[in-house]
Amino acid sequence: MEIIEDRDELREILNVWRRAGEHVALVPTMGNLHEGHLSLLALAREHAERVVVTVFVNPTQFGEGEDFDKYPRTLERDKIHLKRANVDILFVPAVETIYPFGTNAATSVTVPVLTEELCGLQRPGHFDGVTSVVSRLLSMVQPDVAVFGQKDYQQQLVIRRMVADMHLPTEIICGPTLRDEDGLALSSRNQYLSEEELKVAPQLYLALQDIGKELQSGNDDYAALEQQATKTLEKSGFKPEYVSIRRAENLGEPDRETDKLVVLAAAQLGNARLIDNIVVEN
Ligand code: PAF
Numbered sequence: 001m002e003i004i005e006d007r008d009e010l011r012e013i014l015n016v017w018r019r020a021g022e023h024v025a026l027v028p029t030m031g032n033l034h035e036g037h038l039s040l041l042a043l044a045r046e047h048a049e050r051v052v053v054t055v056f057v058n059p060t061q062f063g064e065g066e067d068f069d070k071y072p073r074t075l076e077r078d079k080i081h082l083k084r085a086n087v088d089i090l091f092v093p094a095v096e097t098i099y100p101f102g103t104n105a106a107t108s109v110t111v112p113v114l115t116e117e118l119c120g121l122q123r124p125g126h127f128d129g130v131t132s133v134v135s136r137l138l139s140m141v142q143p144d145v146a147v148f149g150q151k152d153y154q155q156q157l158v159i160r161r162m163v164a165d166m167h168l169p170t171e172i173i174c175g176p177t178l179r180d181e182d183g184l185a186l187s188s189r190n191q192y193l194s195e196e197e198l199k200v201a202p203q204l205y206l207a208l209q210d211i212g213k214e215l216q217s218g219n220d221d222y223a224a225l226e227q228q229a230t231k232t233l234e235k236s237g238f239k240p241e242y243v244s245i246r247r248a249e250n251l252g253e254p255d256r257e258t259d260k261l262v263v264l265a266a267a268q269l270g271n272a273r274l275i276d277n278i279v280v281e282n
Contacts, residue, residue, distance in 0.1 A: 001083045003090045007097055007140060013089065014052075014141065023048035026143035026170075028134060031055035032072040033081045036178040036186040040147045041085045043175045047145045052089040053082055054137055059095060060103050061129025072188055091141070098136055109135045111158045111165070114251060119154050119266060119275065122241045130155055131162050138163070138170050146170050151177040151185050153264055153277040157251060177276070179205065185276045192272035201269055203236045208278045211245065211263045215280050220256045229265070238267040238274075248279050258282060 004010050017024060025044035029037055044051045055078055062068035075092065082090050099106045108128050114120075115127035138146060148156040160172045178186045183205035184198070193201055207229040214225055222245040229243045246252065248260040264277040 001079075001087050001090055003079065003092065005092055005094060005097065007093070010052075010089065010091055010140065017050050022050050023144040024050045024052060024141065026137065026141045026146040027051065027053045028137050028146065028148075029053060029055055030057045030071065030188070031078050032074045032188040032191075033078045034178075034186045034188065036149055036151065036175075038081060038085055039178055040149055040175045041082075041087060043173060044145070044147045045086070047147075047171075047173065048143070050088045051086075052091060052141050052143065053087050054091045054093070054141075056091075056093055056098060056133065056137075058098070058129060058133040060099070060106065060108075060132055061126050063123055063125055066123070067189075067192075072191055098133060106132060108132050109162060109166075111162050114154070114158050114161055118242055118244060118251065118264060122266060127155070127158050131158060134159055135162060135166070135168075138168055143170050145173050147173045147175055149177060150174050150279075151187065151276065153262055154251065183209075185274075187274070189272045189274065192270065194270055197237075197270045197272070200237050201272075201274060203233065204238065204265055204267060204269075204274055204276050205278075207232055207243065208263050208265060208276060211243075212278050212280045215245070215261060215263070215282065222254065233265070233267055238269050241266040241268065241273075 025048035027040050027044050057071050059068055109131040110128050111131055120127050148159060156174045163170055163172055182202040184202045211225045211229055226243045226245060230240045233240045243265045245254060245261055245263050247254045247258050248262040254261050259282050261280045262277050266275045
């Protein structure tokens with residue numbers, strides 16, 4: 001595995017691969033890799049002869065008072081995982097490499113509408129940071145495919161929209177959420193949970209599953225289902241930000257004709273902000 005910090009060095013290797021007719025898959029990450037990320041690497045490998053992983057804790061997607069400073073940085077351990085997974089390139093750019101004119105003067109990429117609700121409402125500017133960094137990574141690597149996780153459901157829809165709207169020649173692929181045995185979605189932020197909170201955290205997934213069962217049995221009182229789940233989460237000790245039933249394809253308001261729904265939730269538990277979602281076929 002080549003470990004590269006420099007943009008030109010990255011470009012040279014990518015050019016060699018391209019001349020040899022090899023396909024490239026990109027898996028952007030913020031590091032602190034867990035099984036969920038490793039499953040995305042395996043998916044990437046199914047789509048391309050070459051896999052590039054980026055580890056970059058992107059400052060522009062963290063708001064004031066959020067966890068940018070304490071976000072777990074575990075590069076040495078990540079390298080071991082990535083070598084084992086036969087990744088071809090680990091790209092670890094500095095902030096100045098990604099944002100050569102500084103983060104304050106950086107060109108910002110905004111996907112309107114889709115980013116104005118759910119996590120976008122709770123974390124103003126967050127998705128602009130995500131699309132600003134992902135668009136840069138896509139133009140630096142020019143991959144055939146890029147792989148993201150379903151756990152960040154709204155994020156992957158926003159990225160898909162950006163790619164479609166900007167005519168970027170990369171196919172976006174979404175890998176399923178990996179979970180602990182108790183159902184808790186794997187996330188780097190689970191590390192912020194205390195032992196007690198770790199016992200409570202799987203209730204988030206259970207609340208989504210309860211809604212899923214109701215939807216599948218024909219209950220279409222979406223508002224009541226959302227409210228009930230919110231109350232249940234509050235009783236368990238969460239501070240829910242939202243529980244929301246949406247159209248899976250575009251997060252629009254669903255109706256009884258909608259055949260694919262997504263149930264999304266975000267909630268604070270202790271020091272961790274947890275998000276999760278399930279897709280429900282009607
Ligand atoms: O999902 C993440 O880890 C980040 O938002 C991403 C896509 C790597 C952009 O920084």
